[in-house]
Amino acid sequence: MSDEQHSGNWWIWKVFWILLAITAFEVMLGILKVDGYLPEFLVFDTFLGLAWLTHIFIVLTLIKAGYIVLVFMHLGFEEKSFRWTILVPAFILVPYLLFIILSEATHAYLMM
Amino acid sequence: MADSLIQNDMNAPAWKGGDVPYKASYGKMMMWFFLITDTLTFSAFLTGYGFSRFKFKDVWPVPEDVFTHFPFLHGDHPLLFVALMTFILIMSSVTMVLAVNYGHKMQKNKVIMWLSFTILGGVLFLSSQAWEWGHFIHGDSGAIELNNADVIHVVKDKEIYSIYDLMGADSHDGSHHAFGMADVKENFASDTELGLRLYDKTFLDHSTSIEYLDQNASKVLLGANLTSNEYGHVLFADYFFFITGFHGFHVFSGVVLLIILLINTIMGTYEKRGHYEMVEKIGLYWHFVDLVWVFVFTFFYLV
Structure with a gap:
């Protein structure tokens, strides 16, 4: 990519359109949900305590985050060792935090 | 460009700060x-x-x-x-x-x-x-807080009905400071189409609502801040x-x-x-x- 970097700005705009398209898609799903046009299993059936629609939103969010971090923040083009030094703490600590806090929250809900 | 950024001598030993x-x-x-x-x-x-x-x-x-x-x-x-x-x-x-x-x-x-x-x-x-x-x-339509801190809404045909409309007040000219829970109860009682939506999103009809308000209502919530929130929790x-x-x-x-x-x-x-x-x-x-x-x-x- 560092070669492409010198050959213009098209890669910046490409990422912009991807981010915009994903956001527009998310907003569309959100509005369809409010208006009740989404299939029921997406809104009411759950997996790991979250609706399938929520899982879709999370995946789309992670894709957006990936583009921002790897391309806009240029982390995808840094040294591999540097890349992992930055990403590994988040990859380990955030899921761990989510796991302990959210399972605790479910317990708190059941105990109320 | 990298050369101008990294001013260290790459060839110096690590103890002399040579590594980047x-x-x-x-x-x-x-x-x-x-x-x-x-x-x-x-x-x-x-x-x-x-x-x-x-x-x-x-x-x-x-x-x-x-x-x-x-x-x-x-x-x-x-x-x-x-x-x-x-x-x-x-x-x-x-x-x-x-x-x-x-x-x-x-x-x-x-x-x-x-x-x-x-x-x-x-x-x-x-x-x-x-x-x-x-x-x-x-805030938007206002809400009622109960003694146990639950937040409930006034509804008409199961749609949230604005407390400002109920009181005939303009939400922007400051007149909403002039009414309290007793005034809201009074106006609520006079319109039989009104009901309540409870915190768990179940609905009460008009006569049950009046009784419910008498027993449980503590104050009118308009807007949100750190201690109260008309939208819910x-x-x-x-x-x-x-x-x-x-x-x-x-x-x-x-x-x-x-x-x-x-x-x-x-x-x-x-x-x-x-x-x-x-x-x-x-x-x-x-x-x-x-x-x-x-x-x-x-x-x-x-x-």
């Missing part, structure tokens, strides 16, 4: 390390939000019912305004990358132009957030102010940094220094602010 870890300059690496810690801070906030939402899931407000307004437009437009805010922030991220890119090419005027657009985006975002906060604090308002406020403060700091950066660029500081790495470092921070918003957008407004 990860081939990244000191400043850039430290910015990344700061961003790791900030990532964990925001993760903790959003996880905390998740805790309360999971714990109070039966009474948690539905975000699509809370953020439904758009400036100068009437009616309900859920998500549209935050979508606009997201667009503004993504756009300002793009102008930031463009500024960084022209910095690499040492094109001072283009850097100035794109930095200016980025600042404009940041200011637009902050203004939108101010509007959103103002609207959230002022008070923690929702607390997290809203805290998380979007902390993010907004990041945006504000970013705008200040960008303005300093712009002044330095215009003064030719980076031209003299021989590289525009400072644009890249502030750029990292700015993209991070965008990154956080992507998550806030999903977890606060979408799900």
